[in-house]
Amino acid sequence: MALRDRPERCPSPPRAYKKMDFLNSGNARILRIMCEFEEPRVRLEANGIDNIVMIFGSARSKSREEYDAALAELRTKVKSDPSVQPSLTRLERMDFLCRYHEETKKLAGLITKFSMERKAQGLPTYAVGTGAGPGMMESANEGAWRAGGDSLGFGISLPFETGLNPYVTPELGFEFHYFFTRKYWMSYKCQGLVVAPGGYGTCDELFEILTLMETGKIKRKLPVILFGEQYWKDVLNLDMMVASGLASPSELKRLYICDTAEDAFNHLKTFWLNAEAEKKAASEAPAAEPPAKRQATNGSRANAAEPERPCPQKAYKNIDFIKSPHSRQFRILCEFEETRLRLEAQGIANVLLFVGSGRLKNHDGHIQALADSMKTKDTTQTDLLARQQPFLRFHHIARDLSRQVTSWSLARQAAGKASYHVATGGGEGLLESVNEGAWEAGGKSLAFSSGSYSVGTGNVNRYVTPELAFKFHYFFTRKFWMAYKCMGLVAMPGGIGTCDELFEILTLMQTGKITRKFPVVLFGVDYWKKAVQWQKMADYGMISDDDVAHLLFTDSADTAFRHIVSYWESIEVDGQTSRALGKKKKADE
Numbered sequence: 001m002a003l004r005d006r007p008e009r010c011p012s013p014p015r016a017y018k019k020m021d022f023l024n025s026g027n028a029r030i031l032r033i034m035c036e037f038e039e040p041r042v043r044l045e046a047n048g049i050d051n052i053v054m055i056f057g058s059a060r061s062k063s064r065e066e067y068d069a070a071l072a073e074l075r076t077k078v079k080s081d082p083s084v085q086p087s088l089t090r091l092e093r094m095d096f097l098c099r100y101h102e103e104t105k106k107l108a109g110l111i112t113k114f115s116m117e118r119k120a121q122g123l124p125t126y127a128v129g130t131g132a133g134p135g136m137m138e139s140a141n142e143g144a145w146r147a148g149g150d151s152l153g154f155g156i157s158l159p160f161e162t163g164l165n166p167y168v169t170p171e172l173g174f175e176f177h178y179f180f181t182r183k184y185w186m187s188y189k190c191q192g193l194v195v196a197p198g199g200y201g202t203c204d205e206l207f208e209i210l211t212l213m214e215t216g217k218i219k220r221k222l223p224v225i226l227f228g229e230q231y232w233k234d235v236l237n238l239d240m241m242v243a244s245g246l247a248s249p250s251e252l253k254r255l256y257i258c259d260t261a262e263d264a265f266n267h268l269k270t271f272w273l274n275a276e277a278e279k280k281a282a283s284e285a286p287a288a289e290p291p292a293k294r295q296a297t298n299g300s301r302a303n304a305a306e307p308e309r310p311c312p313q314k315a316y317k318n319i320d321f322i323k324s325p326h327s328r329q330f331r332i333l334c335e336f337e338e339t340r341l342r343l344e345a346q347g348i349a350n351v352l353l354f355v356g357s358g359r360l361k362n363h364d365g366h367i368q369a370l371a372d373s374m375k376t377k378d379t380t381q382t383d384l385l386a387r388q389q390p391f392l393r394f395h396h397i398a399r400d401l402s403r404q405v406t407s408w409s410l411a412r413q414a415a416g417k418a419s420y421h422v423a424t425g426g427g428e429g430l431l432e433s434v435n436e437g438a439w440e441a442g443g444k445s446l447a448f449s450s451g452s453y454s455v456g457t458g459n460v461n462r463y464v465t466p467e468l469a470f471k472f473h474y475f476f477t478r479k480f481w482m483a484y485k486c487m488g489l490v491a492m493p494g495g496i497g498t499c500d501e502l503f504e505i506l507t508l509m510q511t512g513k514i515t516r517k518f519p520v521v522l523f524g525v526d527y528w529k530k531a532v533q534w535q536k537m538a539d540y541g542m543i544s545d546d547d548v549a550h551l552l553f554t555d556s557a558d559t560a561f562r563h564i565v566s567y568w569e570s571i572e573v574d575g576q577t578s579r580a581l582g583k584k585k586k587a588d589e
Helices: 026-046 064-077 082-093 097-120 136-146 179-188 200-214 229-235 238-243 249-253 261-283 325-345 363-375 379-391 393-414 430-440 475-484 496-510 525-531 534-539 545-549 557-574
Strands: 052-056 127-130 151-156 173-176 190-195 224-227 255-258 351-355 421-424 445-449 469-471 486-491 520-523 551-554
Touching: 026 173, 026 179, 026 325, 052 097, 052 136, 052 200, 064 082, 064 097, 097 127, 097 136, 097 224, 097 261, 127 136, 136 151, 151 179, 173 179, 179 190, 179 200, 179 475, 190 200, 190 261, 200 224, 200 249, 200 475, 200 496, 224 261, 229 255, 229 534, 238 249, 238 525, 255 261, 325 475, 351 393, 351 430, 351 496, 363 379, 379 393, 393 421, 393 430, 393 520, 393 557, 421 430, 430 445, 445 475, 475 486, 475 496, 486 496, 486 557, 520 557, 525 551, 534 545, 545 551, 551 557
Parallel strands: 052 127, 052 190, 127 151, 151 173, 190 224, 224 255, 351 421, 351 486, 421 445, 445 469, 486 520, 520 551
Antiparallel strands: none
């Protein structure tokens, strides 16, 4: 055997945290997530940011000058290139945004000047924050910049956008890869929300904050302003959700609708000053008597009894520590890793996600509740149940679709083909009927539970497969797993929380964060076409006509089943998705 030459140089490997190939790989996902939690926290603390007023709205808005120039350019171009006509039509629909673009800029300036004056007096300040993109977001950041102040930008890496808008204060600009870490920081220090006209993403952000408040995940009260009275009245019919008994009146009481920067600013200012006065009054109240301290031992212990041997818990078994703010990262890691391992162990690769109201009792429960309310002469409850009664049929429809999908999937699994599992939020109401349908078919179903419901017991319903029941403390980890293996979405009639989950998935698809296309079915034609004016949103230019066309509105389980299954079978044949074949997509990392 020939002798090997002695190496001339010693290896000089980079440190693990400097190996970008590794850090950008699927194996390092959890490290990237941790960075997106910790780095913003450190930077926000270093810059003294405690209170943020988030301003959301369309990324497509322009100033009047920019809009007129873009419109003239497209009108000239369409004469020689008819293919740009859809872009021209959509731009023409967005003329109304110019007004709110300027009002948003003015509002951000008013907030920033108010905050700078308070800072000089040593009082709490409120910084403007946005999604850091163009349109309404850029307008808000520009308003703060022109007022001489700082503003935040919580950006997201998208294939069609590069970098943050130029008006974001550099040391307060953040670029996130993950939607859920971005939304965590958008809400964590939020002390007010202003929502200008927008499409899927704007609705997602609005319903997210409303849901976090309704479920108690955000415990503080926040002012929520819908900026653009006519637009929001045309696009969202929130009163119908309440009238149908699928949302509570308290959820709508938080909303303030206005059209001018001055009106919005006065509402925010009044809310903040009242909240500060209440906090001050509470701090000046007599403090409770502190518990008596144990007396220190004086003198010698020469004759004292021998102490017992300490038996401290291991750190990861110290529940008081685990539940403390110091262990937030640990809890987040557990909610990612434990879920991943359990899904892999159960062979779950493709999920059909159902969202819908947890308020609707099944038929027997509804009849019993109605009888009880009439017996006790509870007219409020009787009226609520009467308004909910037309929606009881969706229990049967949801259960039927779940049963069909599960039976079809079991037959495929027996033939060695990719399988699809039904998943819900695990609650009661319509969600329980979905899990029941899978159980009746002899299959498994999942539950991604938030562990806190505004109605019901807060427990996962009994039809969920025990080993596939997950309970999350954090909304964002729950939503990550609801979306990560999602290959189809079925939205049943529901309120604020249902809209939050629906618009989350639609936004992830629209922005390319979910790179695969999958079927979206809305059960309750009459309800969903009135609760959300989809075509009206497109007529305003906030979403495209293709976005609306992608939605299937139906009241038939058979129609939904054929649509979903044909979609899945076609993408498997065409090879458009590798996830359906049990492989991972790097784009989803």
